[in-house]
Amino acid sequence: xxxxxxxxxxxxxxxxxxxxxxxxxxxxxxxxxxxxxxxxxxxxxxxxxxxxxxxxxxxxxxxxxxxxxxxxxxxxxxxxxxxxxxxxxxxxxxxxxxxxxxxxxxxxxxxxxxxxxxxxxxxxxxxxxxxxxxxxxxxxxxxxxxxxxxxxxxxxxxxxxxxxxxxxxxxxxxxxxxxxxxxxxxxxxxxxxxxxxxxxxxxxxxxxxxxxxxxxxxxxxxxxxxxxxxxxxxxxxxxxxxxxxxxx
Amino acid sequence: xxxxxxxxxxxxxxxxxxxxxxxxxxxxxxxxxxxxxxxxxxxxxxxxxxxxxxxxxxxxxxxxxxxxxxxxxxxxxxxxxxxxxxxxxxxxxxxxxxxxxxxxxxxxxxxxxxxxxxxxxxxxxxxxxxxxxxxxxxxxxxxxxxxxxxxxxxxxxxxxxxxxxxxxxxxxxxxxxxxxxxxxxxxxxxxxxxxxxxxxxxxxxxxxxxxxxxxxxxxxxxxxxxxxxxxxxxxxxxxxxxxxxxxxxxxxxxxxxxxxxxxxxxxxxxxxxxxxxxxxxxxxxxxxxxxxxxxxxxxxxxxxxxxxxxxxxx
Amino acid sequence: xxxxxxxxxxxxxxxxxxxxxxxxxxxxxxxxxxxxxxxxxxxxxxxxxxxxxxxxxxxxxxxxxxxxxxxxxxxxxxxxxxxxxxxxxxxxxxxxxxxxxxxxxxxxxxxxxxxxxxxxxxxxxxxxxxxxxxxxxxxxxxxxxxxxxxxxxxxxxxxxxxxxxxxxxxxxxxxxxxxxxxxxxxxxxxxxxxxxxxxxxxxxxxxxxxxxxxxxxxxxxxxxxxxxxxxxxxxxxxxxxxxxxxxxxxxxxxxxxxxxxxxxxxxxxxxxxxxxxxxxxxxxxxxxxxxxxxxxxxxxxxxxxxxxxxxxxxxxxxxxxxxxxxxxxxxxxxxxxxxxxxxxxxxxxxxxxxxxxxxxxxxxxxxxxxxxxxxxxxxxxxxxxxxxxxxxxxxxxxxxxx
Numbered sequence: 001x002x003x004x005x006x007x008x009x010x011x012x013x014x015x016x017x018x019x020x021x022x023x024x025x026x027x028x029x030x031x032x033x034x035x036x037x038x039x040x041x042x043x044x045x046x047x048x049x050x051x052x053x054x055x056x057x058x059x060x061x062x063x064x065x066x067x068x069x070x071x072x073x074x075x076x077x078x079x080x081x082x083x084x085x086x087x088x089x090x091x092x093x094x095x096x097x098x099x100x101x102x103x104x105x106x107x108x109x110x111x112x113x114x115x116x117x118x119x120x121x122x123x124x125x126x127x128x129x130x131x132x133x134x135x136x137x138x139x140x141x142x143x144x145x146x147x148x149x150x151x152x153x154x155x156x157x158x159x160x161x162x163x164x165x166x167x168x169x170x171x172x173x174x175x176x177x178x179x180x181x182x183x184x185x186x187x188x189x190x191x192x193x194x195x196x197x198x199x200x201x202x203x204x205x206x207x208x209x210x211x212x213x214x215x216x217x218x219x220x221x222x223x224x225x226x227x228x229x230x231x232x233x234x235x236x237x238x239x240x241x242x243x244x245x246x247x248x
Numbered sequence: 249x250x251x252x253x254x255x256x257x258x259x260x261x262x263x264x265x266x267x268x269x270x271x272x273x274x275x276x277x278x279x280x281x282x283x284x285x286x287x288x289x290x291x292x293x294x295x296x297x298x299x300x301x302x303x304x305x306x307x308x309x310x311x312x313x314x315x316x317x318x319x320x321x322x323x324x325x326x327x328x329x330x331x332x333x334x335x336x337x338x339x340x341x342x343x344x345x346x347x348x349x350x351x352x353x354x355x356x357x358x359x360x361x362x363x364x365x366x367x368x369x370x371x372x373x374x375x376x377x378x379x380x381x382x383x384x385x386x387x388x389x390x391x392x393x394x395x396x397x398x399x400x401x402x403x404x405x406x407x408x409x410x411x412x413x414x415x416x417x418x419x420x421x422x423x424x425x426x427x428x429x430x431x432x433x434x435x436x437x438x439x440x441x442x443x444x445x446x447x448x449x450x451x452x453x454x455x456x457x458x459x460x461x462x463x464x465x466x467x468x469x470x471x472x473x474x475x476x477x478x479x480x481x482x483x484x485x486x487x488x489x490x491x492x493x494x495x496x497x498x499x500x501x502x503x504x505x506x507x508x509x510x511x512x513x514x515x516x517x518x519x520x521x522x523x524x525x526x527x528x529x530x531x532x533x534x535x536x537x538x539x540x541x542x543x544x545x546x547x548x549x550x551x552x553x554x555x556x557x558x559x560x561x562x
Numbered sequence: 563x564x565x566x567x568x569x570x571x572x573x574x575x576x577x578x579x580x581x582x583x584x585x586x587x588x589x590x591x592x593x594x595x596x597x598x599x600x601x602x603x604x605x606x607x608x609x610x611x612x613x614x615x616x617x618x619x620x621x622x623x624x625x626x627x628x629x630x631x632x633x634x635x636x637x638x639x640x641x642x643x644x645x646x647x648x649x650x651x652x653x654x655x656x657x658x659x660x661x662x663x664x665x666x667x668x669x670x671x672x673x674x675x676x677x678x679x680x681x682x683x684x685x686x687x688x689x690x691x692x693x694x695x696x697x698x699x700x701x702x703x704x705x706x707x708x709x710x711x712x713x714x715x716x717x718x719x720x721x722x723x724x725x726x727x728x729x730x731x732x733x734x735x736x737x738x739x740x741x742x743x744x745x746x747x748x749x750x751x752x753x754x755x756x757x758x759x760x761x762x763x764x765x766x767x768x769x770x771x772x773x774x775x776x777x778x779x780x781x782x783x784x785x786x787x788x789x790x791x792x793x794x795x796x797x798x799x800x801x802x803x804x805x806x807x808x809x810x811x812x813x814x815x816x817x818x819x820x821x822x823x824x825x826x827x828x829x830x831x832x833x834x835x836x837x838x839x840x841x842x843x844x845x846x847x848x849x850x851x852x853x854x855x856x857x858x859x860x861x862x863x864x865x866x867x868x869x870x871x872x873x874x875x876x877x878x879x880x881x882x883x884x885x886x887x888x889x890x891x892x893x894x895x896x897x898x899x900x901x902x903x904x905x906x907x908x909x910x911x912x913x914x915x916x917x918x919x920x921x922x923x924x925x926x927x928x929x930x931x932x933x934x935x936x937x938x939x940x941x942x943x944x945x946x947x948x949x950x951x952x953x954x955x956x957x958x959x960x961x962x963x964x
Binding site for chain 2: 011083089095185192
């Protein structure tokens with residue numbers, strides 16, 4: 001109980017709300033650290049996943065790669081990224097941002113599997129009949145993808161993006177291990193200095209940010225999904241007057 | 249005690265990226281077996297050690313050196329952290345262990361000094377109260393140290409911390425220091441002793457003695473990093489350990505700690521054998537052996553045996 | 563629209579059917595020994611419904627899909643008003659051919675209005691024109707645009723979706739429509755009604771329709787001409803339904819059409835061909851004495867028909883219900899007669915009437931208003947007189963169309 005009092009006091013301390021170590025600044029860093037790799041992963045994995053889902057080609061290969069990628073611990077991805085790329089980043093003159101770039105690259109790879117898999121599954125699961133109808137009506141491949149497969153598969157596709165986003169926001173914390181800013185600093189520095197109120201407060205903020213991300217993306221999903229695809233309102237209703245069976 | 253290591257416990261979550269830093273804590277539970285016996289001419293001894301590989305390696309070296317001289321050795325290696333191992337030794341679960349003189353002195357309530365001789369003298373006094381004796385300490389010590397890349401050392405022409413403080417361009421260096429450095433007298437305090445102003449340093453925050461900071465130093469993200477002096481990365485990346493010429497860090501030389509009860513009844517050659525081992529073990533040697541164990545994955549037994557035979561000790 | 567580039571586009575502008583012709587069309591799938599469609603030649607006159615029917619594996623769907631090049635022929639050619647379908651880019655061609663598939667294939671994420679507007683949008687019509695066309699089409703298929711345009715497919719019944727599917731296929735007013743078992747997903751009672759509805763629509767639009775089904779009865783009812791295909795994609799017979807029923811060209815056709823060929827010939831006649839009896843319709847609250855007087859004036863009727871205020875049938879009022887005086891009790895009306903439409907086949911009508919106690923069929927229009935009654939006797943009389951065959955000529959039942 002005393003501990004929770006300390007955590008509350010930590011939050012109440014104005015010093016923790018100001019300056020480069022303050023909560024707003026750390027949240028800002030954390031968001032930059034998260035949004036950049038997420039956006040990059042969406043830009044790469046969405047089109048690739050969608051195209052694979054559309055054509056059905058290379059699907060096994062890519063899904064297996066994604067599954068293996070998912071099985072590698074985030075920390076290992078971060079260590080690998082540092083080991084393989086940090087030197088190059090320094091050499092091309094980005095030394096001051098090397099930690100951030102390494103972390104973003106690791107988060108980028110972390111975000112790829114769910115986005116790729118769901119984009120593939122979302123498109124692939126679109127009813128063949130609908131696709132056939134589109135083709136029979138004279139849609140080109142890209143028109144089928146853009147006007148039919150993507151909007152119909154959108155709920156599944158967006159779940160992939162949401163999963164990736166939550167994962168990235170939660171995992172961006174690890175960047176503190178390689179000297180980035182962000183909310184991970186509270187946790188890593190707190191542990192190093194045995195300030196467990198700060199550790200707990202940092203974890204709380206990360207959790208809150210993850211939940212906010214989850215809710216935000218759920219909201220976007222609802223807004224972006226056609227009402228025709230929602231689970232509710234799907235019971236067929238007889239609207240025409242010609243509803244009575246053929247007899248009296 | 250290497251306090252950064254302890255404080256960096258949080259980085260224990262980093263087990264995966266840790267390319268086996270110097271001594272960590274943890275290991276198996278204490279042995280429950282009965283006390284060892286000693287006696288005049290009886291060449292039978294039980295050797296214990298803490299869990300991390302460096303302690304196990306030193307214990308294995310002691311064991312093989314003794315075996316080469318006709319002793320029968322029972323091994324209880326990897327018992328656990330210091331607060332498990334030490335009471336077990338005192339209570340006679342085993343007879344001999346390797347320890348770091350500064351950390352052990354701190355554990356026993358004393359204050360470790362930068363000068364090894366002073367630390368050792370104080371340790372001997374403290375050990376006497378619990379019925380233990382330290383034999384000769386080795387030159388090898390595993391302590392926190394400031395480390396630079398080979399090229400930085402040659403460009404600036406530095407090999408000691410004092411030279412680094414005086415070097416032209418020292419203010420441009422980026423430091424990889426642990427988050428707790430600011431409040432730690434052995435870190436920021438030590439730097440101030442050399443004339444650095446902690447607040448003016450360009451710092452990236454990395455846990456000390458950890459793989460990420462070693463990687464960052466190698467890749468040029470930072471120029472000076474706080475590592476442990478026998479950390480395998482130092483040899484792997486060919487780093488230069490800057491000499492702590494003002495002795496700001498407590499001495500952490502490795503010494504055999506033995507139960508007085510056993511020592512009193514020990515054969516005449518016992519101390520000689522172990523003192524010869526300690527005399528031959530310097531920091532660089534220990535680091536190399538650590539690389540073979542932690543990086544090259546050679547077995548501790550093989551590494552111990554080959555070093556002993558290279559030095560004619562078995 | 564751009565000026566006509568050829569018969570396919572030209573035909574679109576007068577908005578009626580075009581001649582669809584298969585000339586020695588063969589489709590061979592790689593890795594298969596026997597062809598899926600073997601040297602198929604047939605010509606569908608403009609404005610007719612040609613039904614491709616046969617057992618599974620007979621190549622009927624393959625044949626149909628070659629018209630809009632969802633499948634491309636291995637050899638031979640298909641022309642629309644003389645123009646080879648291969649001469650246009652496939653997507654251009656498909657936008658000019660209506661397409662209705664079995665599960666209808668409405669886009670679930672689009673409203674009904676947007677579903678109907680798909681092809682006009684692909685053709686980049688102006689918004690205003692698309693809006694007007696969508697409204698017009700929904701009205702044509704009997705769906706109130708105000709109530710339906712903004713709904714989504716999941717909110718519609720199977721029959722309603724089917725009508726939207728037809729509206730969508732008609733959107734760009736194509737001369738040719740392909741329909742792949744379009745009524746397959748609807749229950750039998752609604753199917754009859756939707757078929758009738760579609761036949762009435764076809765009376766107006768006169769498209770050339772290539773229609774695939776595995777159901778011989780549906781083929782007989784819908785077709786102007788039937789192409790019966792057998793395994794291996796061989797054309798067994800291509801003729802009017804009457805001719806096929808009268809003179810099956812082979813044993814295969816005879817077996818495929820079925821042993822009840824004579825009975826099936828009933829399907830060639832429609833309720834609209836029969837002479838109707840005027841129904842004595844009454845509404846709730848009418849006086850019993852007055853109704854009795856009206857019934858007495860007609861010899862062949864013992865029953866009055868209770869209707870609602872829209873003239874839709876509710877049930878029979880018999881002599882017993884009419885005893886005494888005062889207003890009739892609507893509760894007394896007893897059900898027991900099929901409702902049929904003018905397009906209903908005599909076979910379906912007879913089957914319904916034989917199963918009912920009154921042995922009368924109530925003929926209703928597309929809004930279910932009572933038009934009159936037909937009797938089993940009238941069908942029997944009809945069997946002895948010539949019926950109107952699908953080609954519009956009159957043929958005595960049992961005689962082949964020449």
